[in-house]
Amino acid sequence: MKSRLRALKPSSVGGQIALLIVAAVVLTHALATLAFFTLREPWRPDDHPGVAATRLATVARLLDAAAAADRPTLLANAARMLPTLRLQAWDGSLPEAGGAGTAGGDRIGDHPMVQRLRDGFGRPLAVTDLWSAGRPADAASGVRVGMTTPGGARLSALVPDDDRPPMRQGAVIFTFVFLAVAVSLISLWATRALTAPLARLVEAADEFGTRMNLVDLPQNGPREVVALSRALDRMRARVRRLVDDRTQMLAAISHDLRTPITRLRLRAEFIEDDHARAMTLRDLDQMNGLVEAALSFVRDGQSPEAGRTATRTLIDLASVVQTVADAFADIGADVRVAETRHVLVQGRPEELQRAIMNLVDNAVKYGGLARLAVLQTEQGVAVEVSDDGPGIPEAEREMMLQPFVRGDRARNLDTASGFGLGLSIVSAIVDAHGGRFTLRNRSPRGLTARIDLPRAAAHPAAPQDSAANAAHRPAAA
Numbered sequence: 001m002k003s004r005l006r007a008l009k010p011s012s013v014g015g016q017i018a019l020l021i022v023a024a025v026v027l028t029h030a031l032a033t034l035a036f037f038t039l040r041e042p043w044r045p046d047d048h049p050g051v052a053a054t055r056l057a058t059v060a061r062l063l064d065a066a067a068a069a070d071r072p073t074l075l076a077n078a079a080r081m082l083p084t085l086r087l088q089a090w091d092g093s094l095p096e097a098g099g100a101g102t103a104g105g106d107r108i109g110d111h112p113m114v115q116r117l118r119d120g121f122g123r124p125l126a127v128t129d130l131w132s133a134g135r136p137a138d139a140a141s142g143v144r145v146g147m148t149t150p151g152g153a154r155l156s157a158l159v160p161d162d163d164r165p166p167m168r169q170g171a172v173i174f175t176f177v178f179l180a181v182a183v184s185l186i187s188l189w190a191t192r193a194l195t196a197p198l199a200r201l202v203e204a205a206d207e208f209g210t211r212m213n214l215v216d217l218p219q220n221g222p223r224e225v226v227a228l229s230r231a232l233d234r235m236r237a238r239v240r241r242l243v244d245d246r247t248q249m250l251a252a253i254s255h256d257l258r259t260p261i262t263r264l265r266l267r268a269e270f271i272e273d274d275h276a277r278a279m280t281l282r283d284l285d286q287m288n289g290l291v292e293a294a295l296s297f298v299r300d301g302q303s304p305e306a307g308r309t310a311t312r313t314l315i316d317l318a319s320v321v322q323t324v325a326d327a328f329a330d331i332g333a334d335v336r337v338a339e340t341r342h343v344l345v346q347g348r349p350e351e352l353q354r355a356i357m358n359l360v361d362n363a364v365k366y367g368g369l370a371r372l373a374v375l376q377t378e379q380g381v382a383v384e385v386s387d388d389g390p391g392i393p394e395a396e397r398e399m400m401l402q403p404f405v406r407g408d409r410a411r412n413l414d415t416a417s418g419f420g421l422g423l424s425i426v427s428a429i430v431d432a433h434g435g436r437f438t439l440r441n442r443s444p445r446g447l448t449a450r451i452d453l454p455r456a457a458a459h460p461a462a463p464q465d466s467a468a469n470a471a472h473r474p475a476a477a
Helices: 002-008 013-039 049-065 071-081 101-110 112-121 169-211 223-268 274-301 304-309 317-330 349-367 394-400 422-432 463-472
Strands: 126-129 143-148 154-159 313-316 335-339 344-347 370-376 380-387 436-441 447-454
Touching: 013 169, 049 071, 049 112, 049 154, 101 112, 101 126, 112 126, 112 143, 169 223, 223 274, 313 317, 313 349, 317 335, 317 349, 317 370, 317 380, 335 349, 344 349, 344 447, 349 370, 349 380, 349 422, 349 447, 394 436, 422 436, 422 447
Parallel strands: 335 370
Antiparallel strands: 126 143, 143 154, 313 344, 370 380, 380 447, 436 447
16 A cells, blocks of 8 residues: 555655645645534525524514504415425414413523524514423424514514524634644645655765765655765765775875885985085985874874774863973973863864864964963863964965965965974864864964864853953953
8 A cells, every 4th residue: 555655656856845735735625624514504595594593583574564464464475485484373372381471481592593583683572482391293393483573473483493503703713723723734744754855865965074974865755865865875985985095095105105214314324414414314304294294194184984983082171281281391382271171072082182282383383382271162162272473364274274285474484394284184183073173363463273172061160260261261363
């Protein structure tokens, strides 16, 4: 049965949307029809309580306005024209069990038909239940009532025994409100089911674009979504293959260069000219540094699969920052922790330490000092590394995060100080931890590199700590 329904379901997005619209319209009409037949009165005009009450009220008004001598003829003509009402003359006698006067037999006054009759007559009308003592065995269905008009006209009639009250405006409004809500909920559910494959496709594309994560692609849904999923899957495979090939090639070249560099260093030691030997060793040191930087870039910045499978632990980021600051202070660098907060994050400590070390190393090289701060944010924790250097022009900040791009022009750096991989490695490590890495210039001078990471566990801070943090917080650009 399910296979048959699936075969009838359109395979394209346009067909499914059209089917959804048609189904909503059909469902709306079906519910409206059901409400109509549930609340409607009898269909035949002669059996319609409202029609019978209106006709009887009209006859009563005519008799009340006519002369006493003309009333028998008028009543006979009305009885012939309206046979379903069973109109007859009435002498005003009450049923045996009805009591004295019309009050005893007027217990039918709350009947919906009597209310309609009095509303249609427009003036006070005495109505008596002539079958209050008991319905005759051969009597037709309905209620036999006797009426006395203010002008003295008397008649009896058989009215439909419909005890349902007239349709009220509140019931109609409730019916249409319920209809609108029901159709809206069903349409929302159907629309959500239709767009669910698209949402999964967007999630898979976003995960692959930011973290190279391979999220399962939707294999069912509209024909266009399935085709797009297959194309995206092929594209992901090609991109992963290109990244892996580039990483392997870079790692192989960097690794194989170590051996000839070592041999050249040994041969350079035998150069008799001191200046030539010093320049040669300097070039070899630069080549060796490039090799080490490339290997570090491959290891820390271009291994998303290893990053996902590596074990993550809870880390006190303030301790990592203090460790890095102490290491640079031991070698005489002007590095201090201006502000710290003990906030736990989940990650790999050696990678986070490497990222902070790269930022501090850049700050010391280009700005002469480094000021570190660990700040608690609404989403997690932030690490800021500030310096007093020349900063980076806004137009070049995005480019500085690319591998092998150096900021020599912005920082007046000589040609032997770096290879443009430090910030790329930091960006890759932060992305692997689900964080965000940003650069901004300080005022009037300097640069602040900021790492935002999601918090694994947080402890409420004391009020005095918050005041101290606000006092030591670096000025924003």
